[in-house]
Amino acid sequence: MSVLVDRNTRVLVQGMGKTGRFHTDKAIAYGTNMVGAVHPSRAGQVETFTGETDQSGVPGRPDTYDVDVPIFRSVAEAVVATQATATVVYVPPPFAADAIMEAADAGVELIVAVTEGIPVADMVLAKRYLEGKDVRLVGPNCPGVITPRECKIGIMPGYIHTPGKIGVVSRSGTLTYEAVHQLTLNGLGQTTAIGIGGDPVNGTNFVDCLAMFNDDPDTAGVIMIGEIGGTAEEDAAEWIKANMTKPVASFIAGTTAPPGKRMGHAGAIISGGKGTAEAKIEALAAAGVIVAATPTDMGSAMLEAMR
């Protein structure tokens, strides 16, 4: 078991430009079912992917692959033709929110938005559009979602992952890789790793992911990686205290970040004294979460939490 994606997930890619092509190739090499693409100006074409299989991915496949991905002019047509259940958005920032809304309208279950730099106002509208629809948005500005050896949607390196029992949820890409790597080395492995992204408006938050992991019988514990800005970590702490039945470890980045400065991510900013790392660490610790003092200690914090 896992959350969000598994070997049955059928994935579309929106935006078959340079980035979309590069990561579609990596996803296919990993064994993900990439069933189609949406790129209006290239509709009707077929993009062929060939190469050496990434054997750290879905097991039991030949050493090479040769996959045709048909390109459609709309998500609706692509879904009808391919029965896609998920989509990954690499569309450039000015058009990405529209791509998200188009996907929601077409009836996919999961939208993973990798695009960084979408205007906040566009995401406010997109999120409003998604209200009441039976679809989950992960991101934007995120590495994506991976269930090791089943399905990789996004830009994370597949080979650092290994199937196991820890759910990973994070606002940061490279810190997710750090956590995943440590969980692979210490033998705990991952059920699913979810990057929720570094933007102030995102589709899926910590509480959503904690709830999914709490309900997943194969997930035995969760690592939650937060950072300065907003109150999503404090909200998560409250939820954990009231609902979480599994151990949680955490790391919060930005203890030394100066106030009023955006630390790379659009959402990583301490403003008006709100969103400090100290407040988040305190809230999580009070909820019984083991908070790692440094990112190097995330794996051992998870072991400690599970003891």
Next chain:
Amino acid sequence: MKIHEYQAKALMGERGIPVPAGVVATTVDEAVAAVRPLIESSGNPVVVVKSQIHAGGRGKGRFIEHPDLGGVNVVLDGIDGGIPAAEAKVREYASEMLGSTLVTIQTGAEGKVVNRLYIEQGIDIATELYLSVLLDRSTSRNIIMASTEGGTEIEVVAAETPEKILKTEIDPAFGLLDFQARNIAYGLGLEGEAFRNGVKFMKTIAGVAVDLDTDLLEINPLVVASDGQVMALDGKMSFEANALYRHPEVEVLRDETEEDAAEAEAKEYGLSFISLDGSIGCMVNGAGLAMATMDIINYVGGEPANFLDVGGGAEKDQIVEAFKLITADENVKGIFVNIFGGIMRCDIIAEGVVAAVKEVGLEVPLVVRLEGTNVELGKQIIDESDLNVVSADDMKDGATKIVELAR
């Protein structure tokens, strides 16, 4: 991106928000020349001389060169002495303010040099209120925050008398609705002419925030004049960086003298860079990891000199540029390169680091921690270079080593 008060008022004025008349001045003579037309057209003998810097708290701020002088000065001399007296006083203030360094609670101790003044007509104020439009991250919607406690810092109001802050959520599909605007005006205690003007003000300001993609639009104080006009007496606007591409009219308002030169240069190379006060330079891929690298340097007893995220696809010339930025800071006593290669391969990074060190030169210790794709190859490249580079096994090991070497 931040802009000056006079620019914010111009943007608001163009969009139907009442603002006092004013003139921007960069010289003493320009400041003096502004006085007569302002007084003659408004009929009010009072003018205000306001420092234009990208920081709040100007009124309570003081100049380093003139410790008794505030950043905002009301000139009353015109009441008895007429326009010549007002001009003389403005000349005196402008001479002292222009080119001097203003320190406010938001500038830090080093302060900011005042290069521009805004000379504004006086307003006969009946009431001072507070208003802002900003994103509520917990609901992913804009809210209007309003308060009767104008002129005070809103953080102080929020901490001490939170019941005096009215929050109104704006549904992005509908915008601020009429009844919501009325409720805000009721909440602010507006009546009669002021009520009608206030409702119109709320509706307009909510639209301005959306039209211009502001990430903060703050009016403190929002004033009710004695004639019932509702006006923005101050205006603070900052713009959401991701949306600037569609606002060329805002982009031209950028004041480069207010921005950190190194940060602006970094941006041109696709690097995210922020200068700090410490002595350990950092080069990292990924924003979260870059922040965590600063934290871990602090954890092992050092102080980071910067935040630097080279991004997910950095190439050699970006790494060279990153090294130049780090080594240009004379406080830097050691450099820590911390990379978790995903899509980015460690061997490419290692080659970039070796090339950068050869090109830029290296006078301080360098610790490199590589993990991820092609890590062995990357370490080999570092080890086989004849550079004085120390390899680290993990982040904590690397941070510990660089802090020791930099002592």
